[in-house]
Amino acid sequence: MTHPIRPFIVTHHLVFTLAAPMTLAYLTTPLLGVVDTAVVGRLGEAFMIGGLAVGAILVDVIFTTFNFLRSGTTGLTAQAYGREDETEIQATLLRSLIIGVASGIILLMLTPLLLSLGLYLMEPSETVAIATQQYVLIRMLGAPVTLGNYALLGWFIGLGRTRTGLLLQIALNGSNIILSIFLGLHLSLGIKGVAAATVISELLAFLLGLLICYPSLKCSTRPSWQRLLDRAALWRFANLNLDIMLRSFALLFAFAFFTTQGAYLGEQTLAANAVLMNFFMLASYFLDGLTSAAEQLAGRAIGANYRDGFMRSLKLTLGWNTVMASLLAMMLWFLGEPMIALITTLESVQTEAAQYLLLVALLPLTGVLAFQMDGIFIGATWSRDMSLMMLVSLGVYLATWWWLRDLANNGLWLALHVFLLVRGLTLSARLPVRIRQTFSQTK
Structure with a gap:
């Protein structure tokens, strides 16, 4: 049975209409943490x-x-x-x-x-x-x-x-x-x-x-x-959610492992990594806005059985995500030291953090494909691929850290880069197969 095609227009304006509000929404979250800490402080x-x-x-x-x-x-x-x-x-x-x-x-x-x-x-x-x-x-x-x-x-x-x-x-x-x-x-x-x-x-x-x-x-x-x-609908929802939960646990473990290994390297390194991780979290809020656009457009295109709309959504969101990641990388590189000084007044921590600034500034570029693919696969509800590829990426991450452990904190940051890269690349490798399977009945 051929499913009917329901075309819709995917434009740059549509992408930004979807992405901009969610970017602003995500950026309101860290402000709350600052205020709560200030109140209790x-x-x-x-x-x-x-x-x-x-x-x-x-x-x-x-x-x-x-x-x-x-x-x-x-x-x-x-x-x-x-x-x-x-x-x-x-x-x-x-x-x-x-x-x-x-x-x-x-x-x-x-x-x-x-x-x-x-x-x-x-x-x-x-x-x-x-x-x-x-x-x-x-x-x-x-x-x-x-x-x-x-x-x-x-x-x-x-x-x-x-x-x-x-x-x-x-x-x-x-x-x-x-x-x-x-x-x-x-x-x-x-x-x-x-x-x-x-x-x-x-x-x-x-x-x-x-x-x-x-x-x-x-x-x-x-x-x-x-x-x-309906049993089938509830079962689908349950399987989808279990896969996403497994992915979330693996992601939490990856960052908890990063923090733990930083702690083993000493208080200065732990503090410096905590400061620098704020940079990555800031970048993620911007990338998450475009990820939300990818989620909606990919899911809508699959529901509409509109392959051309899916491919254009993929192209536009990936293009703008790459532009955003490039701008974020340049911002973190050029403004990194003033931002570090704004977060901490401890000169020893500032000096330690500055050593790894280039590695941190490159994280948006390393992770942009992972953010992009997350949005596409969430919208498409291809959750099993997400959980499996996350586990593969986690394994590669741990193996990379072990291989580079003699490089101390540099090796830890490099392992994080590998983790993000592998997440994006493994999901990208699954994408052509999934597209063929999903739109096989499109005429």
Whole structure:
């Protein structure tokens, strides 16, 4: 059976219309961390800052595990949008919300166990552990709406409504900043106020997202419970999410390994690497915006059975991602030392970090293909390839580090370059086969 082709026009303007709002949305995230740290830092207690840092790591690891809700929902929604299947568009949202909220409730119930495990592994001091407990126990109260927000954001990106995604992120992070200052400082609630501010902000963003999407849920195309709970659709969603979860775990392990090996090289090296990793994270926010565009366009083209649209989406997003990566590399190289001085005033750390500046500045170019392919494969829901190629890349990364370990920190940074390169190249190698399989019935 030949699936009908539903052509659509892919232009440079469309790519930027999708990418620019999400780039701005991602850039609002680090600002929140700075404000939270500043609020707790004004309390004059070092253990509070430590408690916030440890608590934030624990919560981020838990919630990052569920990033599949955002990615998986984007791909499935974009494909339903390309098929012009209004009922499946709604069904995808409702399935994601049900899974997200239910998973959040389970996480809430498991919080004491997860907190105990996290504290056991990280071994903070007693005072830091107490502050961490206060933060995490409050933050996890918002788990159901936090995961619900992942589903909503993925759905809006899948529909190409990235401006709405930007609005939700501004509402979330903006209200969080204001409430953190008000509750943490004005009401003198400290770390508890910062945690409560995040929970309240997540709830506000969730309610706003539901309010915005409700008019799009037409009664005439509302899915039945039978379709909503369709076994094949749920199985597909589960497999997709398991693959993305495995990929996320492998990625987390890769960066945790990088940090651990840096720590073995001494405090100065660890501090320098932490400063420089901020540069890579900054670059990733810009590249992630174009990755979101690739997700939506690739998924839409597959849903529309429109091979030409898929190939043009691939070409335009890869071209602009490469331009963006080149600009970021030049910015990091020319502005790297002033940026290092802005982050830390310790001259010894500045000197140490400057030694590796070229290696860090080249990371956007090394990683651009990995970011690009992630977007294409997420939108296309080719998740099994993503997880397998991530494991291959992780293996090569560890082997490269072992081979270059005599180069100390230079070898560690070079191994990270290899990890990013292999991720991009292995997925690119799978791309022609996947394209032939997916569009084999296109006439």
